[in-house]
Amino acid sequence: MTEKTLPLSGIRVLELGNYIAAPTASRMLADFGAEVIKVERPGTGDELRNWRLYSGTTSMLYRTINRNKKSIVLDLRTDQGRKDVVDLAAKCDIVLENFRPGTLEKWGISPEVLSRANPDLIITRISAFGQTGPMSERPGFAAVAEAYGGFRNLVGDPDRPPVRVGVSIGDSIAGLYAAFGCVMALFQRETTNTALSLPERSIDVALNESVLSMMESLIPDYLAYGVERERVGGRMEGIAPSNAYPCNDGHSIIIAGNSDSIFQRYMEIIERPDLGSEPDLATNAGRWKRRDELDAAISAWTGLRSREQALKILDAAGVPSGPIYTAADIVADEQYAARGMIQHFQVDTGSDEPSEVGFVGVVPVIGDKSVPIRSVGPDLGEHTYEVLSGLLGRSDEEMNR
DSSP: GGGSTTTTTTOOEEEEEOOHHHHHHHHHHHHHEEEEEEOOOOOTTSSSGGGTTOOOSSSSHHHHHHHHHHHOOOOOOHHOOOHHHHHHTTEEEEEEESSSSTTHHTTTTHHHHHHOOOOOOOOOOOOOOSEEEEEETTOOOOOHHHHHTGGGSSSSOOOOOOOOOOOOHHHHHHHHHHHHHHHHHHHHHOOOSSSTTTTGGGEEEEHHHHHHSSSSSHHHHHHHHOOOOOTTTHHHHHHHEEEEOTTTTTEEEOOOOOHHHOOOOOOOTTTTTHHHOOGSSSSSSHHHHHHHHHHHHHHHHHHSSSSSHHHHHHHOOOOOOOOOOOOHHHHTOOOHHHHHOOEEEEESSSSEEEEEEEEEOOOOOOOBBBOOOOOOOTTTTTHHHHHHTTOOOOOOHHOOO
16 A cells, blocks of 8 residues: 555644553554644653653654654744644644643633634544543543553452553553544544534543453443452453463463363363363363362473473464563564564664664554554654645744744
């Protein structure tokens, strides 16, 4: 696919966002062809530029989440900066923001103001707890939302305090929902004969609700049966055997042999046909009750073999399993390479010369491999002149005031 034939080609997005949630949403839109104009504050820009910054001036985290975008610098504390936002919104299809609720209103660029400038504008807002309700004005990052959404309580071992997963999963989930909301609103706008009201064009994404929506049957299980799910370490409650198992070379592997149709064959492979033939282990409910016994039997088998040996045997028998990859494993993997999931760019890493750096490709795949990334996250204000002069017709004199 070329840039002009991508699904969202011709769509223009104004991003008023920092950190991860809103930038993730607009990154997804940009990946599939939308022109995304990212507004950053003077001097420092998006704070993500300095997160996990090991050298140079711009982190790989920023380069990743803000790929395929344009960066402009506007000072929203000034009348001119706010005027520029309104003027840009008039020429965009979507405005995306993740400020604390009330911030746009305080600055005089509320959805009502933006909508007057562009009656077809889709306005997508991401916040900790949503734009309404008793907690709407409270600030909060993904860590807090993950706790409120029930996610954090289930992560870790039962005899230890809850832990966090190694990425900002709450922000990323909210970003996915925001991107979906944008596309949903675009579809409605294009297929509806009448103009949409501002409420119909307003997408409200709360971090805590985004996390909660991923908690499967957590709430109905509690309300229907009084069941409070608990942390179970590397397992998944009610599903067995499915866990990480140590091998004799220092690696561990994941084996998900919890299917009723696979279990008996699985037990034959690990040389425990006695377990495979027991009637009370024929279903997940029975296996869950004896999960410790099953995990001990599986660990005894994997502990006598290397990762490669164990996985080869399991794969030949059709038992779902796999290695626990590190970054080094991923970049060397043939499957990821075949689908264009690691794409390389020359990037400033703080050394004298740019370095070749691989970035994760575009998901979902259209056709047989990832859509090519067009550019990694831009330098601060790299496109200010291009956007303000080309899109708004600002003169050099006006921009230098």
